[in-house]
Amino acid sequence: MLDIYDFYDKMERNNIMLSFKGDITSELLTSILQIMESKLDNLQEEPKIKKKVYNVLVECLQNLYHHMDDMMLDANDRVRSAIFMIGKVDGQYNIITGNYIKADGVTPLKSRLDEINLLSKEELKEYYKAILNNGEMSVKGGGGLGMIDIARKTGQKLNYNFMAVDDKYSFFSLNIKIAQ
Amino acid sequence: METISIEGTPKTPTINFDMEKGFLEIKGRSIPENSIEFYKPLVDWLDKYASKPKTSTNVNIQLEYFNTSSSKCILDVFKKLEFIHKNGSEIVINWYYEEDDEDMLEAGEDYQAIINVPFKMVEVQE
Numbered sequence: 591m592l593d594i595y596d597f598y599d600k601m602e603r604n605n606i607m608l609s610f611k612g613d614i615t616s617e618l619l620t621s622i623l624q625i626m627e628s629k630l631d632n633l634q635e636e637p638k639i640k641k642k643v644y645n646v647l648v649e650c651l652q653n654l655y656h657h658m659d660d661m662m663l664d665a666n667d668r669v670r671s672a673i674f675m676i677g678k679v680d681g682q683y684n685i686i687t688g689n690y691i692k693a694d695g696v697t698p699l700k701s702r703l704d705e706i707n708l709l710s711k712e713e714l715k716e717y718y719k720a721i722l723n724n725g726e727m728s729v730k731g732g733g734g735l736g737m738i739d740i741a742r743k744t745g746q747k748l749n750y751n752f753m754a755v756d757d758k759y760s761f762f763s764l765n766i767k768i769a770q
Numbered sequence: 771m772e773t774i775s776i777e778g779t780p781k782t783p784t785i786n787f788d789m790e791k792g793f794l795e796i797k798g799r800s801i802p803e804n805s806i807e808f809y810k811p812l813v814d815w816l817d818k819y820a821s822k823p824k825t826s827t828n829v830n831i832q833l834e835y836f837n838t839s840s841s842k843c844i845l846d847v848f849k850k851l852e853f854i855h856k857n858g859s860e861i862v863i864n865w866y867y868e869e870d871d872e873d874m875l876e877a878g879e880d881y882q883a884i885i886n887v888p889f890k891m892v893e894v895q896e
Contacts, residue, residue, distance in 0.1 A: 616803050620780060623801075637896050638870045641835070645873065648801050648837050655803055715880070722845055723884050735838035743873055 601677075604684075609675040614654045622651060626676065633678075636770075643683050643768055646743055647676065649736045650685050650766060657689055669759055681770045688763040696752050696760050706737055707747045714742045744768050774815055782808050783833065787815055792824030792859070796847075797832035797866075800840040809843035816850035826860040827851070832894075833866075833874070841877075848885045855887045866892045 601609065607629055608622065626647060630640045654672045661670050669690035677684045691699065709717060718738045741748055749765045778784035783798035802808050829851060836844065848863065855861040863885075865878035875891060882889040 619803070624780070636870075637868065638872075641871060642873065645835060645837075648835065652801075652803060652837060652839065715876070719880050719884060722841060722880065735841060739838045 604675075604677045605679050606675050606677040609673070611673045612671055614651070614658050614672050614674075616655070619651050619655060622674070623648065639683075639768070639770060642743055643685075646740055646766060646768060647685060649740050650674070650687050650764070653736050654687055654689055657691075661690065661692075683768040685766040685768070686763065688761060690755065690759045691752075691762045693754070693758055693760055696762075699762065700750075700752065702734075703737065703748050703750055706741050709741075711742070711745065714738060718742060740766060774811075776811075785812055787812070787819075789815070789819050789824075792827040793829075794827065795830040795832065796844075797830070799834050800836040800844070802837075803839065805837070805840040805843045809840070809847065813843075813846055813850060816847065816854070820850060820854050820857070823854045823857070823859040825858075827854065829861060829863045831863060831865050831878075834868075836877075845881065845884065848881055848887065852885050852887050861887050862890055863887055864890045864892050866894055868896050869893050870896070 608625060610618070610622065623644070627644060630643060635643070651674065654674065658670055658672065672687065672689040675686045706714070718735065721735055721738065737748060744766060746767055746769075749767070751763045753761045755761050772789055774785070774787040776785040778798040781799060781802045783796050783800045785796050787794045851861055851863065865881070867874035867878060878889065878891055
């Protein structure tokens with residue numbers, strides 16, 4: 591039998607404020623953002639922190655949403671599901687996302703994230719402006735600015751992990767911390 | 771020449787464009803999943819306005835939040851304004867940010883560095 595108390599206990603210990611597992615739709619994002627905004631209001635966070643958390647949350651969730659688009663052509667329903675959690679431990683917000691990624695997508699994504707992690711604050715700013723201004727526009731709009739924006743706004747390295755699930759898929763997770 | 775208004779939603783900004791007065795404002799939130807679709811009408815109106823702009827055009831950008839998907843579209847809007855400016859219409863882009871919101875100020879400065887139009891950074895009280 592599913593040990594629900596075990597789930598509860600783990601979530602309690604990590605101070606999870608909201609979590610979701612399943613298909614990521616536009617309506618879901620609207621709801622999550624509404625819920626998180628009122629939670630941040632209730633916690634009476636400084637406007638500065640509130641905005642940062644909200645902005646980073648938007649980018650993390652929209653990354654998942656657009657990634658699902660890429661997975662749409664896949665016959666396997668399971669790989670279209672994703673997980674999202676947000677918690678607050680010791681005054682620091684943690685946003686955790688997890689999603690399946692095709693095995694051949696691991697290396698390019700990993701090198702992109704490593705490249706971003708090597709850059710200083712000033713270099714990130716220049717990199718962001720260069721990509722913003724390079725004229726290319728992906729169908730989704732952002733053209734790969736999301737991760738750079740997250741790194742810039744949090745001022746921290748992107749903490750990620752890939753776990754091979756089988757020969758076709760890996761599970762990609764991202765743990766973003768926003769300090770006060 | 772006409773006036774165009776788009777009412778804001780939780781994910782998209784309010785847009786008012788008075789072509790007669792030469793006034794454009796974008797305010798609220800811009801966090802749609804598909805921002806290209808949302809901004810296309812504004813980019814089209816700016817094309818139309820560019821053929822017969824007023825001698826001066828005032829632009830107010832007062833965004834609370836915007837996502838990276840919108841950032842390229844906002845740049846597209848500014849590039850249209852840059853073109854109009856180059857052809858002789860006086861343009862000022864007023865970029866509003868709430869005090870303490872360094873991220874929003876920095877975002878304005880990013881655009882200022884790319885676009886050849888005078889920017890005015892305007893701090894507002896929360």
